[in-house]
Amino acid sequence: MSTLDAVIVGSGPNGLSAGILLAQKGLSVQIIEAEDTIGGGTRTKELTEPGFLHDVCSAVHPTAVASPFLSKLELKKYGLEWVYPEVAAAHPFDSGNAILGYQDLEKTSEQFGKDSKFYKRLFSEFIDHWDALRHDLFGTLRSVQNPLLMASFGWYGWLSAKDLTSSLFKNPETKAFFAGMAAHSILPLEKLFSSSFGLVLTTSMHAVGWPIAKGGSAKITHAMAKYFESLGGSIEIGNRIKSFKELPNARAVLFDLTPHQIAKICDQTLPSDFRKKLENYEYGPGVFKMDFAVSEPIPWKNEECKKAGTVHLGGTFEELAHSEREIWKGNHPEKPYVLLSQPTLFDASRAPNGKHVVWAYCHVPNSSEKDCSEEIINQIERYAPGFRDTIIATHSMNAVQMNTYNENYVGGDINGGAQSFKQLIGRPVLKWDPYKLPHKGFYICSSSTPPGGGVHGMCGFHAAKSALKNEFGITL
Ligand SMILES: Cc1cc2nc3c(=O)[nH]c(=O)nc-3n(C[C@H](O)[C@H](O)[C@H](O)COP(=O)(O)OP(=O)(O)OC[C@H]3O[C@@H](n4cnc5c(N)ncnc54)[C@H](O)[C@@H]3O)c2cc1C
Structure with a gap:
C-alpha cells in the first residue's frame, strides 16, 4: 500500500x-x-424551492477576507468573487431609526452623537494597524508579534461588552450597535472578554468590510478545493x-x-x-437556523436597512443582554437576538427573477429541540411589518438537527x-x-x-x- x-x-x-x-x-x-459534498460550514443548497440558493451555515465573510492565509490565496482564479454590500451591518430600533455600519469609520460614527469621538478613538488605532493586528488576532494566541498593539486591544478586549459600552458610551443606540457585534460571541454580554468579539468584528467591518460570496458561501470552499486539487491533492467524499x-x-x-x-x-x-x-x-449554546424564500425584499420600516448585508435584530443593549443571558441559563427567550442576512439584494443570481432568499438564526441552549420559527419571524416582523406575507417557503433546523447535519456542531454549537x-x-x-x-x-x-x-x-x-x-x- x-x-x-x-x-x-x-x-x-x-x-x-x-x-x-x-x-x-x-x-x-x-x-x-x-458527506457527499465538501465544505462543512460553507455549503449552499436549494433548501426551500428550486432556484433559491440558501447558505446552510455561514453567509457573511469578514474573517475570510481578514484571514492572513485565505486572503493571500488566488481564489478568484478558481471562481470566488466577493460582493460588498454598501452597509455591512444594520441595527434597527422600534422607533424606526437604524444604525448603519459602513466600512467608512467617519460615516458610521456620525450616527452616534456625543459618542462619536469615543467610537472613533476606540477603533482608529486598530484600523490604522489592522495588517499587524490581524496577524496576532488570527495567530495561535501563544506568542504575539505586536505586543504593544495587542496590549491595547487586550485592554478593551478582556472587558465584558457591558462594561466596555457603559464606560465608553452614553447613547443607547451606540451601546446596542456594539452589543449586536459582541453577541456573535454567543457569550452573555456581562461575561469578561465578550467585548473582544465586538471589537474584532467592528474593526474588520471598517478595515476590510463584510462581504458575501457571489453565488453563495460554497464558492469559497469550491475555489479552495479546486486550488488544492491543482496542487496535486485529492478529495474523497461520502x-x-x-x-x-x-x-x-x-x-x-x-x-x-x-x-x-x-x-x-x-x-x-x-x-x-x-x-x-x-x-x-465544553461546547457552547446552539443555534436555531431558518431560511426563507420570499417574494420581495424584506419590507423594513427603515428603508436604509435594504443596503445592509447583515441585520442585527433584538433592539436595545438590555434586550440583547437579556436574550443571551437566558440562553446560558437554559431558557428560550421570547424575543431572541436574531442575525439575518439578505444576500439576494446584492447577488440576484441566487433566486428566481425578483424573488429573494433570507438567512436567519438565533441562539438557543445547547441540544435544544425547540422550534423557534415563530420567535424569528416575530422579530423580523417587529422591524419589517408585512414580512410574513412575503414568505413563499421556509426551511429550519433546530440545534439537534444542526448536529445531525454536521457532526462538528455538537449540540448545535457552531x-x-x-x-x-x-x-x-x-x-x-x-x-x-x-x-x-x-x-x-x-x-x-x-x-x-x-x-x-x-x-x-x-x-x-x-x-x-x-x-x-x-x-x-x-x-x-
Ligand atoms: C448557522 C451557522 C452560521 C454561521 N455563520 C457564519 C458566518 O456568517 N461567517 C463565518 O465566518 N462563520 C460562520 N459560521 C461558522 C463557520 O461555518 C465555522 O466556524 C467553520 O465552518 C468551521 O470550519 P471547520 O473547517 O473547523 O469545520 P466545518 O466547517 O464544520 O467542517 C468539518 C467537516 O468535517 C466533516 N466531518 C465530520 N465528521 C467527519 C467524519 N467522521 N469523517 C469525515 N468527515 C467528517 C463534516 O462533514 C464537515 O464537512 C456559521 C456556522 C453556522 C452553523
Whole structure:
C-alpha cells in the first residue's frame, strides 16, 4: 500500500486550508469527507424551492477576507468573487431609526452623537494597524508579534461588552450597535472578554468590510478545493471515518473535527488522561437556523436597512443582554437576538427573477429541540411589518438537527466549542502547541483550536504548520 504524506479528515474551511498549505510544500495529501459534498460550514443548497440558493451555515465573510492565509490565496482564479454590500451591518430600533455600519469609520460614527469621538478613538488605532493586528488576532494566541498593539486591544478586549459600552458610551443606540457585534460571541454580554468579539468584528467591518460570496458561501470552499486539487491533492467524499484504523497510511493525520469526535475516533491511541480532557471539553449554546424564500425584499420600516448585508435584530443593549443571558441559563427567550442576512439584494443570481432568499438564526441552549420559527419571524416582523406575507417557503433546523447535519456542531454549537476565555487559549486543551495530539503524527485542525470559529482557515493553517515542522522538518 502506498503511503501518503498526509490525510485530513473533514473538508471544512480548516481542513482545506491545512490541505492547501501541505500540498503547497509538495506533499501528497488526501482529504476525506463524510458527506457527499465538501465544505462543512460553507455549503449552499436549494433548501426551500428550486432556484433559491440558501447558505446552510455561514453567509457573511469578514474573517475570510481578514484571514492572513485565505486572503493571500488566488481564489478568484478558481471562481470566488466577493460582493460588498454598501452597509455591512444594520441595527434597527422600534422607533424606526437604524444604525448603519459602513466600512467608512467617519460615516458610521456620525450616527452616534456625543459618542462619536469615543467610537472613533476606540477603533482608529486598530484600523490604522489592522495588517499587524490581524496577524496576532488570527495567530495561535501563544506568542504575539505586536505586543504593544495587542496590549491595547487586550485592554478593551478582556472587558465584558457591558462594561466596555457603559464606560465608553452614553447613547443607547451606540451601546446596542456594539452589543449586536459582541453577541456573535454567543457569550452573555456581562461575561469578561465578550467585548473582544465586538471589537474584532467592528474593526474588520471598517478595515476590510463584510462581504458575501457571489453565488453563495460554497464558492469559497469550491475555489479552495479546486486550488488544492491543482496542487496535486485529492478529495474523497461520502466516507465517514469512525475509527483511525480506517484511515489510509500517512505520516500525518489532521482531524478537522472537534474534541468529542476525536476522542471517539482515536480512542485508545490517545493517553487516557488526554482523552478525558477532550471528553470534558465544553461546547457552547446552539443555534436555531431558518431560511426563507420570499417574494420581495424584506419590507423594513427603515428603508436604509435594504443596503445592509447583515441585520442585527433584538433592539436595545438590555434586550440583547437579556436574550443571551437566558440562553446560558437554559431558557428560550421570547424575543431572541436574531442575525439575518439578505444576500439576494446584492447577488440576484441566487433566486428566481425578483424573488429573494433570507438567512436567519438565533441562539438557543445547547441540544435544544425547540422550534423557534415563530420567535424569528416575530422579530423580523417587529422591524419589517408585512414580512410574513412575503414568505413563499421556509426551511429550519433546530440545534439537534444542526448536529445531525454536521457532526462538528455538537449540540448545535457552531463554533467548535464555547468561546470563553479559558477555551480560547486552552482550545482544545492548554498546551504550547494546541494542534499536536499526543500520538505520533496526529493533529487537530478544526475551529476547536485557536483562533476559533469562523471561515478563515487559520486553525487549519497553524495545524499544518505544526505538522510540517514536526513530521517533515519543514519550518515556515
Ligand atoms: C448557522 C451557522 C452560521 C454561521 N455563520 C457564519 C458566518 O456568517 N461567517 C463565518 O465566518 N462563520 C460562520 N459560521 C461558522 C463557520 O461555518 C465555522 O466556524 C467553520 O465552518 C468551521 O470550519 P471547520 O473547517 O473547523 O469545520 P466545518 O466547517 O464544520 O467542517 C468539518 C467537516 O468535517 C466533516 N466531518 C465530520 N465528521 C467527519 C467524519 N467522521 N469523517 C469525515 N468527515 C467528517 C463534516 O462533514 C464537515 O464537512 C456559521 C456556522 C453556522 C452553523
